[in-house]
Amino acid sequence: MAEVNGVKWHVVQGGQRLTTVINPAGTGFDDVWEVTYQIDSGPGSGTTGQVRIPAHQYNAETVKATINALVAHQHGIASL
Numbered sequence: 761m762a763e764v765n766g767v768k769w770h771v772v773q774g775g776q777r778l779t780t781v782i783n784p785a786g787t788g789f790d791d792v793w794e795v796t797y798q799i800d801s802g803p804g805s806g807t808t809g810q811v812r813i814p815a816h817q818y819n820a821e822t823v824k825a826t827i828n829a830l831v832a833h834q835h836g837i838a839s840l
Contacts, residue, residue, distance in 0.1 A: 761800065764828040767835045768800040771823070772808065778815065791815035797827050804831075804838035 761770045775796030783790045792812045799807045811826045 762824055764831050767802045767831055769797050769831050770800060772796040772798055793818045795823055799831055802835050804834045807834055
């Protein structure tokens with residue numbers, strides 16, 4: 761379980777999947793990891809989301825930073 765600004769979240773068990781997508785330029789394909797997470801506390805509790813991380817950037821630090829940014833954003837909106 762991780763936490764950002766007092767809001768706890770976790771990666772959903774079985775929620776990591778390697779897939780291939782068309783690259784943004786539309787000229788080929790890229791491998792990406794799709795990671796599903798769930799917010800566990802605060803007004804957004806129960807909210808789930810998914811991030812896509814390029815396979816060459818897939819590591820704990822990148823996944824955590826990406827999800828932290830989204831959880832902070834979602835927490836702010838749920839607090840309205």
